[in-house]
Amino acid sequence: MWQFFHKLGSPRWFYQISSSLLPWLGVLSAALIITATVWGLAFAPMDFKQGNSFRIIYIHVPSAFLALAGYYTMAIAGAVYLIWRMKMAEIVLRVAAPIGAVMTFLALITGAIWGKPTWGAWWVWDARITSMLVLFFLYMGVVALAGSYQRADLGSKAAAILALVGTVNIPIIYKSVDWWYSLHQPATIKFTSKPSIHPDMLWPLLLMIVGFYLLYAVLIMLHARAEIVQREQRTRWIQELAK
Amino acid sequence: MSEALLSTQNLSCERGYRTLFERLDLHIARGELLQIGGENGSGKSTLLKVLAGLSSDYSGEIFWQGQAIQSVKEQFQADLCYLGHAKGVKQGLTIAENLRWFCSLYPCDDSADAQRKVLEQLQLYRFRDHLCGQLSAGQQQRVALARLLLSKARLWILDEPFTAIDKQGVAEFEEIICQRVSEGTAVILTTHHALQLAIPHRSIVLGAKCP
Amino acid sequence: MSLASACWQMLRRDLTLLARRKMDVLNPLLFGFLVALLFPLGLGPAPASLALVAPGLLWIIALLSCLWATDGVFDEDFHDGSLALILLSPQPAYFLIMARLMAHWLASGFIVALVSPVLALMLYLPSEAMGVLFLSLLLGSASLVCIGAVGAALTVNVRNGGVLLSLIVLPLYVPVIIFGSAAVQAAAQLQDSTAYLAILAAMSLLAIVLVPLAITAALRINVDAA
Numbered sequence: 054m055w056q057f058f059h060k061l062g063s064p065r066w067f068y069q070i071s072s073s074l075l076p077w078l079g080v081l082s083a084a085l086i087i088t089a090t091v092w093g094l095a096f097a098p099m100d101f102k103q104g105n106s107f108r109i110i111y112i113h114v115p116s117a118f119l120a121l122a123g124y125y126t127m128a129i130a131g132a133v134y135l136i137w138r139m140k141m142a143e144i145v146l147r148v149a150a151p152i153g154a155v156m157t158f159l160a161l162i163t164g165a166i167w168g169k170p171t172w173g174a175w176w177v178w179d180a181r182i183t184s185m186l187v188l189f190f191l192y193m194g195v196v197a198l199a200g201s202y203q204r205a206d207l208g209s210k211a212a213a214i215l216a217l218v219g220t221v222n223i224p225i226i227y228k229s230v231d232w233w234y235s236l237h238q239p240a241t242i243k244f245t246s247k248p249s250i251h252p253d254m255l256w257p258l259l260l261m262i263v264g265f266y267l268l269y270a271v272l273i274m275l276h277a278r279a280e281i282v283q284r285e286q287r288t289r290w291i292q293e294l295a296k
Numbered sequence: 297m298s299e300a301l302l303s304t305q306n307l308s309c310e311r312g313y314r315t316l317f318e319r320l321d322l323h324i325a326r327g328e329l330l331q332i333g334g335e336n337g338s339g340k341s342t343l344l345k346v347l348a349g350l351s352s353d354y355s356g357e358i359f360w361q362g363q364a365i366q367s368v369k370e371q372f373q374a375d376l377c378y379l380g381h382a383k384g385v386k387q388g389l390t391i392a393e394n395l396r397w398f399c400s401l402y403p404c405d406d407s408a409d410a411q412r413k414v415l416e417q418l419q420l421y422r423f424r425d426h427l428c429g430q431l432s433a434g435q436q437q438r439v440a441l442a443r444l445l446l447s448k449a450r451l452w453i454l455d456e457p458f459t460a461i462d463k464q465g466v467a468e469f470e471e472i473i474c475q476r477v478s479e480g481t482a483v484i485l486t487t488h489h490a491l492q493l494a495i496p497h498r499s500i501v502l503g504a505k506c507p
Numbered sequence: 508m509s510l511a512s513a514c515w516q517m518l519r520r521d522l523t524l525l526a527r528r529k530m531d532v533l534n535p536l537l538f539g540f541l542v543a544l545l546f547p548l549g550l551g552p553a554p555a556s557l558a559l560v561a562p563g564l565l566w567i568i569a570l571l572s573c574l575w576a577t578d579g580v581f582d583e584d585f586h587d588g589s590l591a592l593i594l595l596s597p598q599p600a601y602f603l604i605m606a607r608l609m610a611h612w613l614a615s616g617f618i619v620a621l622v623s624p625v626l627a628l629m630l631y632l633p634s635e636a637m638g639v640l641f642l643s644l645l646l647g648s649a650s651l652v653c654i655g656a657v658g659a660a661l662t663v664n665v666r667n668g669g670v671l672l673s674l675i676v677l678p679l680y681v682p683v684i685i686f687g688s689a690a691v692q693a694a695a696q697l698q699d700s701t702a703y704l705a706i707l708a709a710m711s712l713l714a715i716v717l718v719p720l721a722i723t724a725a726l727r728i729n730v731d732a733a
Contacts, residue, residue: 135724187678194675201665206353207732211661214725215675218657221717222679225710229682236689287313350591351731374597382588388524400516401596401603 062139064281065290071274078271085264093257106170111258113163115265116156117181120188121223123153123269127195128220131213141277143209144284147199148276150212152269154192160185180234184227191219299362300325301375301451301482302347307356309342316342317502320356326450329473329483329495334502340486341381341455343502347484348378348453374403377449379457383440387429391420391439394428395446404446414445417472433460441469445476452476454485467492513598514606521610532576532614536622539572543626558631562640562691565626566684569619569644570651574680576615577655578672580607581663581726591730594723604719604726608656616648632695639694642704647687649711653718654679660725664732683710 093111127149134142164182165175176182195212202208285291303323309316316339324330332340345351347358349365349372358365360372386394392411399406415421418438428436437460444452458466466489474495477483491497525532546564550556557564584590593603623644624637632640658676662668690703 187681190674190678194671194678197671197674198661201662201668201671202732204732207728210728211725214721214728215661218679218721222682225682226678229685233685233689345731348595350595352727353731370597373595376595378591378595380588380591382586382591384588384592386520386524386587386589388527389520393520393523397516397520398592400513401592401598403597 062137062141064140064144064285065288067141068278068281071278075271075274078267078274082264082267082271085260086268089257089260089264093254093261097254097257098251106167107254109163109167111261113160113167114258115262116163117160117185118262119265119269120153120157120160120185122266123149123156124188124192124216124223125220126273127153128213128216131209131216135210135213135217143206144277144280145273146209146213146216148273148280150192150196150199150216152272152276154189154196156269157185157189157192161189178234180231183234184230187226187230188223191223195219300359301361302484303359303362304347305357305359307343307346307354307358309339309346309354311339311342311353322500324451324482324484326480326482327477329477329485329493329497331491331497331499332484332486332502333499334486338502340502344378344453344455344484344486345380348376348380349373350378350380375450377402377444377447377452379440379444379452379454381455383436384443385428385436385439388427390425390427391415391431391442392424394439395442398443399446403448405448406446410446414442417445418442434462434465437461438465441472445472450481452481452483452485454483454487456487457485458487458489510598510602513596514602517603517606518610521607522613525610525614532618535572535576535615536618538575539568539619539622539626542568542571543629546630554631558633558695561627561630561632562636562695563684563688564630565623565632565640566643566647566688566691568626569616569623569648569687570680570684572619573616573648573651574655574673574676577611577652577659578669580611580656580659582659585663585726585729590726594727594730600723600726601719604722605715608653608715608718611656612649612652616652617645620644620648632691635697636691636694639700639704640691643687643690643700643707646704646711647683647707650683650707650714651680653711653714654683657718657721657725660722660729663726664729683707686710 089111094108097108099105127146130142130145130149133139134146161182164185168177168182169175195215198215199208199212202211282291282294300323303321305321307320307322308318320343322330332343334340342351346354349369360368365372386397389397395411396406398404412421415424418441420435420438420442423431423435428439431439437457441457444454458469461469470491470493473483474493477495543564546560547557550560581590584593594600596603620641623640627637627640655672655676657679658672659668661675662672665671686703686706690700690707693700693703
């Protein structure tokens with residue numbers, strides 16, 4: 054059992070495993086995303102209230118899920134790195150931060166695009182978007198902190214600590230923002246209530262979510278592989294690979 | 297041979313692609329003095345930080361009185377007095393205040409008598425209520441040495457303790473070290489000065505090529 | 508050489524140092540007043556509009572003041588070697604750091620709370636809310652100082668770490684400002700703000716207990732690097 058974890062931490066083993074997994078994951082995620090996109094954009098029925106503009110949820114919701122899941126991935130990798138000094142954990146921590154930040158940004162942009170036809174404004178301070186914005190800054194803090202140290206391994210340790218501090222805070226932040234929104238918004242309109250979704254709209258959404266999770270895994274693997282090649286460039290197995 | 301206080305096994309340290317030292321097995325017992333030599337950048341300060349427990353960037357084992365150092369951290373730290381490159385002398389406090397703070401953190405002989413004796417020995421007694429920021433570099437170094445003399449630690453790890461001290465001061469301090477070592481303190485130090493010590497001592501040189 | 512006396516000496520030492528560098532304590536407060544000056548200049552001096560935003564504004568000013576005050580709380584000790592002494596002490600660093608945070612809170616958050624009625628007058632906060640303003644700042648500034656200190660510990664060896672500090676710390680301040688300004692807002696509308704004050708107190712307690720762990724870890728990393 055220990056051996057399995059030990060192997061998990063070895064960059065070389067990860068590189069080899071990801072070489073075989075990547076084509077499958079890539080094809081599967083592409084298939085799911087394309088299917089779900091076509092289904093959602095062309096074939097799902099129009100929404101009663103929002104017309105066609107609701108279709109942006111097919112990108113907005115998955116990226117929002119991943120923004121949060123990505124933060125926890127990053128934090129868990131950070132914790133593993135701090136406790137067990139696993140090299141792969143450090144690499145995952147480092148690559149997950151910018152990927153997660155981009156996901157969050159995507160969620161914010163698509164949220165704004167959704168907002169314009171629905172509520173008439175490009176930006177509305179509702180609870181979900183505000184929480185997403187705070188999450189974006191949490192990500193950027195981790196990215197900036199990791200890059201500001203001269204020694205990379207210490208920068209990763211500091212970033213791991215910050216990610217863990219953020220993890221403790223995220224539930225508190227989300228709850229506070231939720232509550233803040235309910236305090237300040239007029240009682241008549243409820244922007245954040247999710248209308249019960251028709252199954253014909255739900256299926257493409259679920260496929261899209263799974264597709265996005267797989268896409269996230271693909272992105273992490275690709276970036277991690279690049280990072281591994283760069284870090285281990287002097288080792289023999291990389292040099293053999295290059296030949 | 298008396299039992300070793302601090303010993304290492306297979307100690308190695310890498311910085312980036314450079315190996316600073318590897319497979320280092322050193323040991324020091326009560327009443328011994330070990331000098332670590334080597335050129336600038338050979339890893340002397342890093343080794344001292346690793347031994348003191350300030351850096352965890354190493355592989356290998358360190359033992360305190362035969363036990364793994366992680367398991368006896370508190371006892372080790374109670375018996376260690378570390379003097380790094382940055383002397384830890386607070387400029388905004390007086391000598392007396394600096395020493396009082398230090399004695400609250402570490403086991404010290406902090407009676408008023410002992411403090412007075414040590415300060416007089418280092419010619420600092422007159423300045424005990426002066427802010428350390430107003431003292432010369434040599435005097436501030438001696439404040440750091442005063443801490444050493446007050447502490448009850450059995451192991452001293454000193455990184456360049458003679459910086460900024462004039463020749464006579466160095467000779468006086470060498471004498472103090474010799475006296476303490478003969479009373480049982482173990483000392484590990486690095487220095488650029490050519491030491492003239494009246495006691496037998498060992499030295500290792502980092503970065504030396506193996507024959 | 509007990510833990511209690513070590514903490515007391517730490518507190519005493521930090522307060523002595525702060526007392527000898529009064530400008531370091533005064534500067535963040537002056538900044539706070541400067542910001543208080545900028546808002547009427549930007550929003551117009553009409554009492555009605557200022558009174559409307561006063562609760563939130565006062566909390567933002569207090570928050571920024573605490574943030575600036577915690578920037579560099581560990582810098583000097585890091586650079587002159589005192590931090591190594593603290594970390595190598597047989598006394599648990601957890602409590603020593605807590606004593607230091609206490610000293611810094613007394614010199615920053617506590618003073619901001621004391622001075623807040625003056626700022627409140629300048630921004631036309633209804634007098635009914637003054638008491639709650641003071642109380643909310645007293646209870647909430649502890650978490651502000653603690654969280655700020657985590658950022659300071661992480662950026663202690665970073666050049667121009669002040670901006671990075673703000674980026675790291677401000678998202679974490681979100682819950683505190685939400686409930687802090689809500690408390691003052693409720694009081695200004697003659698409603699009960701006890702619940703908000705209780706939440707602020709809870710957050711501060713959580714911060715006080717958890718933050719020294721993160722700070723010690725961050726400081727050890729940086730001492731390792733130097």
